[in-house]
Amino acid sequence: MKEQAGVRVKMTLLTTGFVFILLVLTMSASNAIIIFAIRHGWISAEPGAHLKPFLFQSGIISIVIGTTISFFISHFPLRPLHTLIDAIHEVSAGNYDVKIHLEHPKEFQKLSECFNQMTEELAGIEMFRSDFINNFSHEFKTPIVSILGFAKLLKSQKLDACQSREYLDIIIEESRRLSELSATVLNLSKVESLTLLTDKTDFSLSEQIREAILLLESKWSKKQIDFDIDMKEVMIRANEPLLKQVWMNLLDNAVKFSPEKGCIAVALHLENGHAVFTVKDQGAGMDETIQKYIFDKFYQGDTSHNMEGNGLGLPLVKRILELHKGEVAVRSRAGEGSVFVVRVLVDGK
Known part of the structure; x- marks a missing residue:
């Protein structure tokens, strides 16, 4: 003022x-x-x-x-x-590439700096919008094309029972992938439209995280992954179904990017009225560029799309934590795995 x-x-x-x-x-x-x-x-x-x-x-x-x-x-x-x-x-x-350089008086100099910063932000938003459309199209188009292609093969060719089952399995898997993607997009859209968090209850956060680990057992047991768990008993007042999605997404990513027979470290403790949750994997890690955009919609560090995922899990995590007045951060180095840290108020205020 x-x-x-x-x-x-x-x-x-x-x-x-x-x-x-x-x-x-x-x-x-x-x-x-x-x-x-x-x-x-x-x-x-x-x-x-x-x-x-x-x-x-x-x-x-x-x-x-x-x-x-x-x-x-x-x-x-x-x-x-x-x-x-x-x-x-x-x-x-x-x-959005236009820049101005006003030197005098001082107020005009500051105005030009603010203007240039605005154009940089707009350029970034425009680039993100373009990438979002491209990635969105890719994620939806790929399973649809696959389903259509194998359905045509089943219809037009005489296949033995083994080939037919194989093609049907692919169609079922791609249909599941498309269904999950649609559900995730709708879920993210619903969460982003929320401005006020309701339906808060008191529950054990440590117990909720243990349940999330058990729900993912089929994935981590298949890769023979061990868990190093160090969780204190923490009670929290929050929206239980929404917060559960945070742990499911973070733990699922840790399992997904961990090597076979790897180890995932999970910790939970209280700190200044906040529940602090950390999950550390032994995956390939991320460079600074990937870390910068990892919470953007449809952004995937694996640009080859070899790793299953749609780039919507972490944006969902971030938005849910924002509604809880919490935050999520990542620490990672290429070749050294990644650590995700969540801080969220336990009193629900």
Whole structure:
């Protein structure tokens, strides 16, 4: 507020100073005309001299001079505004690469910095929007094409029972994948539309996390993964079904990216009124670029799409925790696995 008030005061002083300078220049020009006319004998400086015609003419000349001076002087303080207006037109046309560099006064310099930051954010949003559409199309198109292709093979060719079962299994698996993707998209859309968290209950957070681990047993037992569990008993007031999705997604990712016969470390403790949950895997890890975008919709570090997933789990985790006034962070280095850390208030306020 103080900074905004200071800007308003400076702009007022700038405008007042401009008007004052304009008046001084106009009066000086008018006086110069009168003195010039007196010296050349065009008018008499004696008392009672007939001055009305000349004063009328000099007044018109003064107005013309003042208007001309104001036109040229106003061009300089308004130049930054014209630059800004031109840049805004460029942005409205979809050019987010435009940058402005205003150095004087200080307020215009800060304005240009804010404008450039805005265009960078818009460029990032536009790139994300484009990637979102491409990834969304890919994730839906791939199983549909697969289902259509194998269905045509089943219809058009004489296949033995073994091949038919194989193709049917593929169709069933792709249908399951498409169904899960649709359900996840709808779930994420529903969660993102929430502004107020309701249906809070008191429950054991440590017990909920243990249940999530057991629900994923078919996946981690298949890879012979061990768990190193260090969880304190923590009670929490929260939306139980939503929070369960957080642990399911994080633990499922840990299992997915861990190697066979690997180990996943899970910990839970209280810290300053927050439940702090950590899950550490022994996977391939992530570089800084992947970590930067890992919570964006449809973003996948594995661009080859060899790893099963749709890039919606972590955005869902982030949004659910935001509704609980919590947060999630990741620490990772390529080749050293990843650690996800969740902090969430236990009192539900």
